[in-house]
Amino acid sequence: MDAKDILGIPKTQLPTTQEKKSRPQKEPQRKPDGISREVYALTGGLAPLMPSIDVSQLKKRPPSDEKITWQWLPFTNSARKDNLQLYHWVRVVNGVPPTGDYSFAKYNKSVDVVKYTDEEYEKYLTDPMWTKEETDQLFELCERFDLRFIVIADRFPSSRTVEELKDRYYVSRAILIARAPSPTDVSGHPLVKDPYNVSQEVERKRALSMVLSQTKHQERKDAEVLAEAKRITDSRMASRAAEEPEMPVASHVGSESADRAVVLGDTVSPSSNIQLPSATVVPSTSIIADSASTLASLRMLRVYLRTYALEQMVQAASSSAGLRTIKRVEQALQELGVNLKPKVPTKAVCAEHLELRKEILTLLNLQKQLQYKEAEGSSYRDGSYIDMPGTPKRSQRAGDQDRTFVPESINFGGERVGKRDQKRKGPGRLSEAPSSPAHKRPRKKASDL
Amino acid sequence: MTNSSSSKKHGPGQPEEIGPTLKLQRIKMSKPEEAEKRNLNKKLKDVEISIPIVYGNVAFWLGKKASEYQSHKWTVYVRGATNEDLGVVIKRAVFQLHSSFNNPTRAVESPPFELSESGWGEFEIAITLYFHADVCDKPLNLYHHLKLYPEDESGSMSTKKPVVVESYDEIVFPEPSDSFLARVQNHPAVTLPRLPVGFTLPPPVPIEDTSKRKRGDTKDHPLAQWFMNFSEADELLQLAAARQQTDSALQRMIKVAENEIV
Numbered sequence: 001m002d003a004k005d006i007l008g009i010p011k012t013q014l015p016t017t018q019e020k021k022s023r024p025q026k027e028p029q030r031k032p033d034g035i036s037r038e039v040y041a042l043t044g045g046l047a048p049l050m051p052s053i054d055v056s057q058l059k060k061r062p063p064s065d066e067k068i069t070w071q072w073l074p075f076t077n078s079a080r081k082d083n084l085q086l087y088h089w090v091r092v093v094n095g096v097p098p099t100g101d102y103s104f105a106k107y108n109k110s111v112d113v114v115k116y117t118d119e120e121y122e123k124y125l126t127d128p129m130w131t132k133e134e135t136d137q138l139f140e141l142c143e144r145f146d147l148r149f150i151v152i153a154d155r156f157p158s159s160r161t162v163e164e165l166k167d168r169y170y171v172s173r174a175i176l177i178a179r180a181p182s183p184t185d186v187s188g189h190p191l192v193k194d195p196y197n198v199s200q201e202v203e204r205k206r207a208l209s210m211v212l213s214q215t216k217h218q219e220r221k222d223a224e225v226l227a228e229a230k231r232i233t234d235s236r237m238a239s240r241a242a243e244e245p246e247m248p249v250a251s252h253v254g255s256e257s258a259d260r261a262v263v264l265g266d267t268v269s270p271s272s273n274i275q276l277p278s279a280t281v282v283p284s285t286s287i288i289a290d291s292a293s294t295l296a297s298l299r300m301l302r303v304y305l306r307t308y309a310l311e312q313m314v315q316a317a318s319s320s321a322g323l324r325t326i327k328r329v330e331q332a333l334q335e336l337g338v339n340l341k342p343k344v345p346t347k348a349v350c351a352e353h354l355e356l357r358k359e360i361l362t363l364l365n366l367q368k369q370l371q372y373k374e375a376e377g378s379s380y381r382d383g384s385y386i387d388m389p390g391t392p393k394r395s396q397r398a399g400d401q402d403r404t405f406v407p408e409s410i411n412f413g414g415e416r417v418g419k420r421d422q423k424r425k426g427p428g429r430l431s432e433a434p435s436s437p438a439h440k441r442p443r444k445k446a447s448d449l
Numbered sequence: 450m451t452n453s454s455s456s457k458k459h460g461p462g463q464p465e466e467i468g469p470t471l472k473l474q475r476i477k478m479s480k481p482e483e484a485e486k487r488n489l490n491k492k493l494k495d496v497e498i499s500i501p502i503v504y505g506n507v508a509f510w511l512g513k514k515a516s517e518y519q520s521h522k523w524t525v526y527v528r529g530a531t532n533e534d535l536g537v538v539i540k541r542a543v544f545q546l547h548s549s550f551n552n553p554t555r556a557v558e559s560p561p562f563e564l565s566e567s568g569w570g571e572f573e574i575a576i577t578l579y580f581h582a583d584v585c586d587k588p589l590n591l592y593h594h595l596k597l598y599p600e601d602e603s604g605s606m607s608t609k610k611p612v613v614v615e616s617y618d619e620i621v622f623p624e625p626s627d628s629f630l631a632r633v634q635n636h637p638a639v640t641l642p643r644l645p646v647g648f649t650l651p652p653p654v655p656i657e658d659t660s661k662r663k664r665g666d667t668k669d670h671p672l673a674q675w676f677m678n679f680s681e682a683d684e685l686l687q688l689a690a691a692r693q694q695t696d697s698a699l700q701r702m703i704k705v706a707e708n709e710i711v
Contacts, residue, residue, distance in 0.1 A: 299623045303585045306499065306619035336691040339684070344617050346681045347499065352688040359695045366702055 067094050077101075079108035113143040114172035114191075124174050134158065135168065142169055163202050170196040235293035241300065290316040307341065310350045317358050325364055332360045498622045498633065499640045500538055501530035503679065504576060505615030507672050508597045511567070512608035519567040521597045524672060525574055526563030530617060530679060533638035534665035536560035538584055538620070545575040560665030571595050578620070583628045589620060617679040638666075 141152045173191045180186035294316040508523035542562035546553040576591040596614040633639045
C-alpha cells in the first residue's frame with residue numbers, strides 16, 4: 001500500500017477489495033426471512049431482479065383477527081330451472097357462510113326471441129312454404145339454442161338450409177313492426193334496422209366458398225387478370241377524360257386515333273364502354289398504354305415542368321422493368337456519357353433522352369432473353385464439361401460473343417466511354433484504353449460553353 | 450372549304466424541329482365556321498406553350514465583412530433562359546426561406562423575380578410561381594438548394610467570384626387558352642410551335658403600356674455576368690451519339706440471336 005502511495009496509483013483498488021471481502025461475509029448473513037437458505041442459494045445467492053413475492057409478506061399473511069374455515073356446503077344456482085342442489089367448498093369467515101347468488105349465475109344470458117301469439121301468426125306470418133308447426137318448432141329451437149343457426153339447422157326435423165331458416169326467423173321483424181305503435185319507435189331495434197336478404201346471403205356464401213376453395217394457380221391467374229383490367233380501365237379513364245372535348249367531333253377523329261396506340265383508339269368512339277379486352281391484346285400494348293396514359297394525365301395538369309414530365313414518362317416506360325434492370329439502364333447511360341437527368345431539358349432533348357432509355361431497355365431485355373436461351377440450349381446440349389481444344393462448341397462460341405455484352409453492363413464496343421460526373425474536371429475512371437482525342441470530350445461546366 | 454382542304458395537306462407534314470413526339474393533329478373540320486367557333490370557345494389541342502427558365506442562386510462571400518451569422522450575401526432568382534422578361538406569364542413568385550429568417554415567406558410581385566439575403570446556411574428554398582389569370586389558375590413549385598460554399602472544399606472563397614448554381618427547366622402549358630396564346634404569340638420569352646396553317650388568332654392586346662413598366666428582363670442585370678449559358682446542342686449531340694451506339698449494339702445482338710436460333 002505504501003508503494004502504491006509512492007507511485008501515486010489511485011486508490012480505487014481499495015474499495016473493490018473491500019467489497020470483495022464484505023460480500024462473502026454478507027452472504028451467510030443475508031438470507032432473507034421469507035425463503036429458506038437453500039432456495040436462496042439456488043438463485044445463485046443473489047436476489048431476483050424483481051421480487052415476485054414481497055418477502056415481508058411471506059410469513060405474516062394470515063390475518064390474525066379472522067377465523068377462516070373451509071366447509072363443504074350445498075348451493076343453488078339461480079340460472080337453473082330445476083332446483084338442483086350441488087355441493088362445493090365454501091370459505092367461511094368466523095362461522096358465517098357467504099351470501100349471494102352463485103357467482104357464475106350472472107353469465108347466463110340468452111337471446112330475446114320474439115314470441116308470437118296465434119293471432120299474430122294468422123295475421124302476419126302465414127307463408128305457403130312453412131306450416132305453423134314448423135314455424136313453431138323453429139322458434140322453439142331458436143330459443144333453445146340462442147339463435148345458433150348451424151345447430152338449429154342440424155336439429156331441424158325437415159331439412160332446410162340455414163338461409164331458409166334464417167329467413168323464416170327474421171320474419172319476426174314483421175311482428176315487431178306490426179306490434180309497435182309507430183314505426184319510429186322500433187326503428188332502432190337491430191332486427192328492424194338491418195333486414196335479412198336471403199338471395200344476397202346465398203350468393204355471398206357461394207362466392208365465399210368459391211374463393212376459399214380456389215387453388216393457388218387459380219388465385220394467381222385471377223390476380224393477374226385483375227391487375228391488367230385495372231391498368232386498362234385506368235388508361236381508358238385517363239384518355240377518355242382527355243378526349244372529352246372531342247366528343248362532338250367524334251365522328252371525324254379518324255386521323256387522331258391513327259397516331260395513338262391501339263388501346264386508346266378504341267376508347268375514342270363515343271359508344272365505348274369500359275370492358276376487358278381479350279387477354280392476348282393486353283400485354284403487348286401495356287407499355288404503350290402506360291406512356292399514353294401518362295401523357296394524358298400530364299395534359300390534365302394544366303401546367304408542369306419539363307423535368308417532371310420526363311420523369312413521369314421514364315417511369316411509365318420502365319414500369320415493366322424491375323429495379324435491377326432500371327439500375328442497369330442507368331449504368332449504360334453513364335457509360336455512354338449521357339446525363340441521367342438532362343442538364344438542358346428542352347423538348348427535343350427530353351424526347352431523345354426518353355427514346356434512348358427505351359432503346360437501352362430493349363437491348364437489355366433482348367440480352368436477357370438471349371442468355372436464357374443460351375442457358376437452356378447449353379444445359380441439354382452439353383453432355384460434359386470438358387472442352388476439346390480446337391472444336392469449340394457452337395454454344396460456347398456464341399457464349400463468348402455474349403460475354404462481350406457483359407452481364408452486368410453493356411460494353412458498347414469500347415469506343416467511347418464518357419466521364420461520369422461532369423462537374424469534376426479530374427481524370428475519368430476508365431479501365432479501357434484511352435479513346436482517341438476526337439472522342440475525348442472532357443465535360444466542363446456549361447458556363448464554359 | 451379552303452381551310453379543310455389545306456388542313457389535309459399539312460396534316461402529316463408538320464415541322465420536325467418540334468421533336469419526334471409532337472405531331473400536330475389536324476382536327477378534320479366539318480364546317481369552317483363551326484370550327485372557328487369551337488376554337489374560340491375551347492382551348493387549343495396539341496399546341497403547347499413552353500417557357501424556358503433558369504432558376505438558382507448566386508452567392509458572394511463577404512470576406513472581411515463576414516460575421517458569424519452573415520458570412521455570405523446571396524440572391525435566389527427565377528429568370529428567363531435567354532434573360533427575357535417573365536412577367537408576361539408569371540404574376541408573382543413566392544420564395545419560402547428557412548424558418549430562421551424573418552418573414553420567411555417572401556413574395557415578389559414583379560419581375561425580375563429574385564430575392565437577396567445574407568446568411569451563413571444552405572437550405573432548400575421552395576419557389577412557388579403564380580401565373581396570370583388567363584395563363585393558368587394553378588401555381589407551380591420549384592425547389593432549389595441554396596449553395597454558398599464552393600464544391601471542392603480546398604477551393605478558396607473569394608469575394609470577387611461568387612458561387613453560382615443554376616438549373617434549367619421549362620414550364621409547359623399543354624392546353625393554353627386562346628387569349629393566352631394571342632397575348633404571348635410573339636414574345637421572346639415564350640416558345641410556341643408553329644401554328645398550323647389556317648389558324649388565325651386575334652391580334653395581341655397589350656395588357657399595359659410597356660414603356661411605363663419597370664424593366665422585367667434580366668439582360669442587363671448586375672449579376673448577368675455570372676449567369677450560365679444553357680445550350681441544348683451539346684446535349685443533343687451526346688444523345689445522338691449514344692443512340693447510334695445503342696443502335697449498333699442492338700444490331701449486333703440481333704445478329705447473335707439469329708445465329709442462335711437455328
